[in-house]
Amino acid sequence: xxxxxxxxxxxxxxxxxxxxxxxxxxxxxxxxxxxxxxxxxxxxxxxxxxxxxxxxxxxxxxxxxxxxxxxxxxxxxxxxxxxxxxxxxxxxxxxxxxxxxxxxxxxxxxxxxxxxxxxxxxxxxxxxxxxxxxxxxxxxxxxxxxxxxxxxxxxxxxxxxxxxxxxxxxxxxxxxxxxxxxxxxxxxxxxxxxxxxxxxxxxxxxxxxxxxxxxxxxxxxxxxxxxxxxxxxxxxxxxxxxxxxxxxxx
Amino acid sequence: xxxxxxxxxxxxxxxxxxxxxxxxxxxxxxxxxxxxxxxxxxxxxxxxxxxxxxxxxxxxxxxxxxxxxxxxxxxxxxxxxxxxxxxxxxxxxxxxxxxxxxxxxxxxxxxxxxxxxxxxxxxxxxxxxxxxxxxxxxxxxxxxxxxxxxxxxxxxxxxxxxxxxxxxxxxxxxxxxxxxxxxxxxxxxxxxxxxxxxxxxxxxxxxxxxxxxxxxxxxxxxxxxxxxxxxxxxxxxxxxxxxxxxxxxxxxxxxxxxxxx
Numbered sequence: 114x115x116x117x118x119x120x121x122x123x124x125x126x127x128x129x130x131x132x133x134x135x136x137x138x139x140x141x142x143x144x145x146x147x148x149x150x151x152x153x154x155x156x157x158x159x160x161x162x163x164x165x166x167x168x169x170x171x172x173x174x175x176x177x178x179x180x181x182x183x184x185x186x187x188x189x190x191x192x193x194x195x196x197x198x199x200x201x202x203x204x205x206x207x208x209x210x211x212x213x214x215x216x217x218x219x220x221x222x223x224x225x226x227x228x229x230x231x232x233x234x235x236x237x238x239x240x241x242x243x244x245x246x247x248x249x250x251x252x253x254x255x256x257x258x259x260x261x262x263x264x265x266x267x268x269x270x271x272x273x274x275x276x277x278x279x280x281x282x283x284x285x286x287x288x289x290x291x292x293x294x295x296x297x298x299x300x301x302x303x304x305x306x307x308x309x310x311x312x313x314x315x316x317x318x319x320x321x322x323x324x325x326x327x328x329x330x331x332x333x334x335x336x337x338x339x340x341x342x343x344x345x346x347x348x349x350x351x352x353x354x355x356x357x358x359x360x361x362x363x
Numbered sequence: 364x365x366x367x368x369x370x371x372x373x374x375x376x377x378x379x380x381x382x383x384x385x386x387x388x389x390x391x392x393x394x395x396x397x398x399x400x401x402x403x404x405x406x407x408x409x410x411x412x413x414x415x416x417x418x419x420x421x422x423x424x425x426x427x428x429x430x431x432x433x434x435x436x437x438x439x440x441x442x443x444x445x446x447x448x449x450x451x452x453x454x455x456x457x458x459x460x461x462x463x464x465x466x467x468x469x470x471x472x473x474x475x476x477x478x479x480x481x482x483x484x485x486x487x488x489x490x491x492x493x494x495x496x497x498x499x500x501x502x503x504x505x506x507x508x509x510x511x512x513x514x515x516x517x518x519x520x521x522x523x524x525x526x527x528x529x530x531x532x533x534x535x536x537x538x539x540x541x542x543x544x545x546x547x548x549x550x551x552x553x554x555x556x557x558x559x560x561x562x563x564x565x566x567x568x569x570x571x572x573x574x575x576x577x578x579x580x581x582x583x584x585x586x587x588x589x590x591x592x593x594x595x596x597x598x599x600x601x602x603x604x605x606x607x608x609x610x611x612x613x614x615x616x617x618x619x620x621x622x623x624x
Binding site for chain 1 (some may be wrong): 518521523524525526527528529530531534538539542543546
């Protein structure tokens with residue numbers, strides 16, 4: 114099966130996606146898409162299935178049924194070269210998940226060398242460019258444990274960007290950070306959005322969703338309840354569940 | 364009586380018991396006999412230099428070979444035990460349970476004498492080779508469980524991060540999971556190594572050629588030749604000279620690795 118990307122359709126398209134953990138159905142038939150260059154923020158109460166949806170997009174979770182197309186490639190198809198598709202999908206985790214035994218530079222070059230077969234010189238060049246982008250070019254030789262949470266998350270973003278992805282997935286990227294460190298990470302994400310990066314962001318940062326998001330998707334109980342322009346969904350929600358959620362977080 | 368006085372009194376009694384016990388041992392010991400049998404300078408001189416050039420050297424060589432072999436075998440078994448293919452898991456579990464359940468002495472005996480009879484095959488390296496093979500097989504079973512626990516102790520987010528970057532399962536294991544697993548299991552692996560140093564003393568049961576003898580075999584032979592126990596004391600000293608710097612070295616290594624945790 115071809116893994117060549119289709120540049121005309123949506124970046125991410127999810128059709129009738131179901132996901133169960135044992136008898137617990139977490140996603141109950143999701144239809145969802147992210148257009149190229151679009152920033153989609155997914156919000157909702159914990160346990161609503163938003164992180165699971167995001168993790169199904171690069172198949173860190175195996176969907177129970179349904180279709181996930183990434184640039185037109187069906188990633189649930191058994192013949193799809195998943196590793197190759199994943200190099201085009203950057204992912205940023207809540208807990209950063211930097212490799213603690215490697216310094217910052219090697220965190221950024223490892224997958225470039227192993228998955229993209231770049232040589233060390235080229236990989237380092239790309240890494241330093243992306244470290245500069247997140248404002249941490251002077252910390253290339255530091256180990257993750259020597260960095261603050263906000264710095265670690267920015268390194269994690271630079272690590273994902275070093276694979277030259279077509280899109281980025283963010284799984285609650287600021288939820289594990291001290292409040293005063295959130296701003297730096299959001300600033301980097303905002304800059305990425307302005308450069309036209311396709312982004313799917315699971316977040317509790319309503320301010321970010323309102324200002325940076327092109328579209329906001331509200332999930333609850335494993336279904337998409339409501340979606341639309343941020344000012345509509347956040348300012349004038351149509352559903353009772355959306356209103357109840359927003360009244361607690363705003 | 365005030366509590367502080369009671370505490371002081373209690374502590375005084377503890378010291379007194381210790382001193383009395385020490386004095387009793389010192390008085391009860393036959394110092395002349397001890398000096399004659401365990402610290403005979405003439406016998407000690409006789410043991411050198413062979414105790415270094417043969418016995419210590421072989422103990423170290425055997426330990427290194429058995430540990431390296433045990434690590435490789437243990438890694439293979441640990442990966443089998445975590446394999447998605449069920450028969451690999453069963454085989455690894457059966458192997459580990461079997462060889463952890465048997466005394467090392469018995470396994471060495473088996474490889475030196477039973478296997479050659481049963482399969483008409485002698486392990487390379489004579490008796491020493493057969494004994495070493497047995498040590499590798501036994502230590503591999505223990506090390507496998509240590510490595511498996513280490514791999515499982517690495518947070519799952521680490522492998523997820525590597526896979527999300529497009530790295531395949533093999534590179535993820537080699538570059539991300541195993542380096543962290545080995546940092547976690549450095550203390551129990553050190554334990555395995557120290558146990559192995561001392562387990563080389565079991566090789567005597569295989570019947571070692573003169574040049575193949577390790578510390579304990581050498582000391583036993585010297586004891587029977589000289590009718591004096593001094594070589595045993597020397598051997599004990601040599602074991603400590605090997606193990607103490609080694610454990611210090613590993614402790615240092617561990618502190619160094621803390622940086623990357």
